[in-house]
Amino acid sequence: MNVISEEAKIGKNVKFGNFVTVGAGVSIGDGSIIESYSYIGYSNGRERSELTIGKRAHVRSHTIIYQGSTIGDDLVTGHHAIIRENSQIGDAFQAGTGTVVMGELTIGSYVKTGSNVEIGQGSIVGSFVWIFLNSTLINDRRPPSSEIAGPIVEDYAVIGAHAVVYPGVRVGADSLVGSGCFLSQDLPPEQIAVGNPSKNIGPTSKIKYEEDGQKKNVYPWRFRFHKGYPKELVDTWLEEADKVKILDI
């Protein structure tokens, strides 16, 4: 009971749910799962190419992915997620439930979003970025207009829940945008911003937690949190952490 175009290129061992639609010009990598009520290869007439999805994608039910995008391996989408046209997305992207990737943008590898995140057109998101639920990257400096200035989010940045990153604003590497923050100016690497309007309140090294009776830095998070990342990657993070500790002495 699926409607799958004969022109779609379906890899080996790809599984489909029920009531799935796959358009022409779609390529789905080996070992992928496309769940029920999903529409893969949707066209709004603005796509500049076909849609390529890498290996082992797990597309949850009621997801919509447009033509014109290139998505790496190990994609995961939550239910009701939308990925629009002409997006360049790396490996292991995880789009939360109801997340809207507006298209015409670039996302690196290992980026994860919570539910109902929106990433506006023109955004440039690095790798290993976390964007928590209900946060949005907006791009219109003088609404309404057609001049698009997407935010830039550098590697390892963390954007808390219910935050807004303003048009053209740069979120530095390893920085932290607090929940509820409306980030209206650039945030340097390893700094914290909070509030509406946003205020830079200093380095992420201020944020500590206790483990085994010792105070430790919460950030950079990659030195302490590894769940879901491949071992080779975690090993490089641990090496990096060791070097930093030596420098600290």
Added chain:
Amino acid sequence: MNVISEEAKIGKNVKFGNFVTVGAGVSIGDGSIIESYSYIGYSNGRERSELTIGKRAHVRSHTIIYQGSTIGDDLVTGHHAIIRENSQIGDAFQAGTGTVVMGELTIGSYVKTGSNVEIGQGSIVGSFVWIFLNSTLINDRRPPSSEIAGPIVEDYAVIGAHAVVYPGVRVGADSLVGSGCFLSQDLPPEQIAVGNPSKNIGPTSKIKYEEDGQKKNVYPWRFRFHKGYPKELVDTWLEEADKVKILDI
């Protein structure tokens, strides 16, 4: 593979996707597109009439439209949008992805919303209004209650992202509600409100941009932004702009 009631009145050249449901008592205008997984003419038993959708509607996939509403020509819905019962909606309404029009309300013509906007019951929204993503019009002064006081939004008003307009509050014509603003009191025409709790910070004429080395007013936006509006309408806006400039001298 669609379930379309034989009692529905379908115009000429209407196209359907796959797995579409259309109930009885639905009238869809000529040249419309109803995409896959949409449910048109949903009934919750509270509708006071049938559902009429004008010409050239473009209903994106996974949309739900209830019985009891009258919607003008050139409707566009984003995926997962919902328009509930007993809504009076003008021409060229564009409901963003996941937007929820709660029903029992009035919306003028050429109103556009971003993603995940909610317009509460009892709201009165004028024409040419923009409501950006994640913003909501709420209506319950003493939650929980059944006393509904919908906000009123006048023509050409712009409501930024992640804003909330409080029950019974009036948003004046040509005004600007900043992103993240919780508007708890009436905003006069051509004024700006920001913050939570909201503060009126003066006339929209304060907001300028540079073009060709000249400072120009961003608002009223209709004097500078015309994309997607019909030429005849834009011509009247340009005439109006000319008159205002003459008065300025």
Added chain:
Amino acid sequence: MNVISEEAKIGKNVKFGNFVTVGAGVSIGDGSIIESYSYIGYSNGRERSELTIGKRAHVRSHTIIYQGSTIGDDLVTGHHAIIRENSQIGDAFQAGTGTVVMGELTIGSYVKTGSNVEIGQGSIVGSFVWIFLNSTLINDRRPPSSEIAGPIVEDYAVIGAHAVVYPGVRVGADSLVGSGCFLSQDLPPEQIAVGNPSKNIGPTSKIKYEEDGQKKNVYPWRFRFHKGYPKELVDTWLEEADKVKILDI
């Protein structure tokens, strides 16, 4: 045109829409309605049991309910709602449109949410709780991490629109979290919190309304608002209200 597992236990007089999926290991109580495009008994491999839904459930279109949860009688879901695995949910739960119940949590009876609410894993929500639209209960103290600290929301609490309750924070019985509040510390019973960061601004008894020329308390709301609750329950609330008035003298 439905895909219903033969191993599912379907009660008497259960009605199905079109394009419905029901997995194995699902039990649906008598008199329930499962609308179109819904997926009941979705599995992500993490469920610890089967899915049991009580009597008279009304599951609106495009809803997804995972295996592993136990849900009482009189469930109502809005369109696009999601209830994930291993949730213990009482009677008469009403999940608004697009609400995401993240699973691994406990919800009492007669809990109602607005649209696009998210209740994080590990949350403990009492009975008769209201959570208005776009509000979320989050659970990660040091994002990203895997240490989950769900908020606790006690009976009769009201959480306004666009609010965030922080990890591990307790919302006291009969309290009020204002709209837009980011609640970062425990709120005692019958108190009001507002703002970001949140501030306790005193007892709910400060909030009055006029009826028949008399000033009355808005809260506890159960003394004045009864729509949708069973008569026996309302009677106990009225008795309680009478006693409180006597004590007041």
